[in-house]
Every structure is written in structure tokens, then in C-alpha cells.
Amino acid sequence: MKARMQTMLTHFGEENIHGAVVPPIFLNSTFVHDSYEAFQEGEGYYYSRVANPTLDVLEKKLAALEQGEAAKAFASGMAALSAVLFHFLKQGDHAVCSTPAYGGTFGILGSYMHKFGISVDFVDFRDTDRVRAAIKPNTRLIVCESYSTFFMDVFDLAAIVAMAKEHGLHTVIDNTCASPANLRPLEWGFDVVVHSASKYLGGHSDVIAGAVISSEAIIDRIVQTEYGIFGGALGPFEAWLVTRGLKTFGLRMRQHADSAMQIARMLEANDQVAKVNFPFLPGHEQHALTRKQFDAPSGLLSFELRGGKAAAVRMINRLRYFKIGVSWGGFESLVYSPGMSGGHEQFAGTDYEPRLDPLIRISVGLEDPADLMDDLRSALEVPA
Incomplete structure (x- = not known):
């Protein structure tokens, strides 16, 4: 029997450890193994910059909440977004981004990416013809937000996804404003969902955190590269705070x-x-x-x-x-x-x-x- 949202958030992904109602916080930075062979097999955990049991609880809930296969928690929403952008874009690539965009998104795409030879066009996604006109032979990624943070503009989700698939482009959407209580972009065909978990997911204004939700294949590739290399891992205590926020x-x-x-x-x-x-x-x-x-x-x-x-x-x-x-x-x-x-x-x-x-x-x-x-x-x- 599939649990509904609030029931899932209360119970899903939590191990019963010593009968604790609230999962414990694994604050340790490193994990030891019983033998040389056990370490080589790669089972379990070895370093919290890569994986941690407290983060696992949060990530299982986030994936289920967004109807995704897997999730990864980051130290901030911008850490999450940066990892995704650098994962999909390389020198010579082009992206199309919705405008108005969150300030951090505009900052990294509007100027910072230029130093790596990555270009971007900011387009009003309310006009799908303008989005289509902005796509170039070197376009690799469409980046957008569920609705804009100042003017609350929305756009036709299905039309943008169909356009992206037509041109073989990946799609990334920031769902922080709407939250998965109101919109689940993966159900509309988007490839990747990004969140600032500092906001509605955490809900208590006491934690900075981010998240990426997608297919297992995409999350695995990001974990193997950008997550470990950039060091944007979320701390166990912060993960616990977001998990606590999800309870309500x-x-x-x-x-x-x-x-x-x-x-x-x-x-x-x-x-x-x-x-x-x-x-x-x-x-x-x-x-x-x-x-x-x-x-x-x-x-x-x-x-x-x-x-x-x-x-x-x-x-x-x-x-x-x-x-x-x-x-x-x-x-x-x-x-x-x-x-x-x-x-x-x-x-x-x-x-x-x-x-x-x-x-x-x-x-x-x-x-x-x-x-x-x-x-x-x-x-x-x-x-x-």
C-alpha cells in the first residue's frame, strides 16, 4: 500500500534504531571497516563527504516527495545548482534559462560560466516561440524555475519539456518556490529538480541546505564527480534539521x-x-x-x-x-x-x-x- 505524502514523510526511509522515534545523527566524519577486503568491496560508508546514514534518511524522503528515483543533499541550494550545471555543461556549450531568474542562478549563468567558455541566453518562458528561437546547435541544457521569485510568472511546463525532448536537451527546474507539495516537475518530464531546502522543505529558518532529485543514473554520475570533487556535502546535523522539518x-x-x-x-x-x-x-x-x-x-x-x-x-x-x-x-x-x-x-x-x-x-x-x-x-x- 502506497502511503500518501504526509504519512510517507513521517515514516519512510527511517531505520528503527534502538526503538528511537527520531533517527539519530551520525556526526562522525569517517567510518571504519573490518578488513582489507571489506573496504575494497565498497559496501557501507567510508567518509561523510560522500555518504552518511543521516543524509540517507533525508535523501530517501526527498526522492519520494518529488517522485524521483534518487536524491542527493547539498550544503546549499546554490551548491546543488552549481553541481548540476557543471555536470551537464562543458566548454563551448550553450544553455537557455528562464527570466526573471533567482539572483544566484543569474549570477552563475549570466557571468561566471563565461570564464569556462559556456554561454547562456535568458528568455521569457511565457513565450515558447522565443524559447525555441534561443536554441542553438550547441545548446545542451534548459534551466528554469517553477515560478519566478519576484513576479510569480508561470510558463507552460509541458510545452518546454516537449521542446527539450525534440532537440535532445536536458531540463533542470528549480522547484523551491512552488515546493513538491504543489508541483512535481519530474511527473511533467523534467530531468532534474533542484531545491533550496533552506526554505519550505526545512521550514524553520535554521538551516542552509540544498537538494537534487533525478534518475538514479544522473544522481550516481553527479555523486561520482561533482558531489565529491566540489565538496558541497551537507553536514549530518543540517540533514537532521531538514528531516525534522519534513515531518510537518x-x-x-x-x-x-x-x-x-x-x-x-x-x-x-x-x-x-x-x-x-x-x-x-x-x-x-x-x-x-x-x-x-x-x-x-x-x-x-x-x-x-x-x-x-x-x-x-x-x-x-x-x-x-x-x-x-x-x-x-x-x-x-x-x-x-x-x-x-x-x-x-x-x-x-x-x-x-x-x-x-x-x-x-x-x-x-x-x-x-x-x-x-x-x-x-x-x-x-x-x-x-
């Missing part, structure tokens, strides 16, 4: 989704708000596609104020429960605006650029939604 993942995601929907509707009705970037709202231009592809929202959304940057600054400074901070997916509610920081080269000259300063992104936490809505309403009030 399904419950947390339902609360995030319910609260985010209530808040999005409230913001949509407020005269100070020009636009709510939340495609789960019935009036959003991408609502039909969103409902087709996603089971539910996560807790991430953004909105744009009519008063420009000054209104955004005033509102952010008046919030009480939404704390100013980067990241998302934790128990606490956070607020951030791209106008607070630089490094937005990917938006220069695009339709997105004038939308940055008045844009406010919120990560809806697990506080009572009524209190969060009161906080937002109060902060939106125009001073007399």
Missing part, C-alpha cells in the same frame, strides 16, 4: 497556501495596490495555466503599489509582523523589495525594470492570517 511539511504548506490566498484577495481589493502578482487569483492573466499545473499556492507572493518607491518604503517600515529579510518559506512572515538592493542587471531595459521599486514581496508565514492581514491593512493606510 504537508501541514505547513496547507497553512501557507490558505493564508496566502486570503492575503492575496485582501490586497487585490485595496485601492493602494496596483497589481497583485499571485497567479492563483481568478482574475490573474495566468490563472487557467496555473490551476492546470499546480495543486495549490505556496506562501510567496508580491504586489505593486500605486505610490511608487516612496509608498513601498513607507509600507515596509510600518509593518510589525512581516519582518524585513531575504529568503522565504520559514515559519515567520518576511517582507522584501528589490528596490532595497542592487544587482538587478537582468531586468535592465525590460518591462520588469519600472516595476521593481514599487514591488513588495512577502513570504506568508504561519502566524494567524487575521493578524497578518491587520498588519498589512495598517501599513497600507495613507497618513492623514
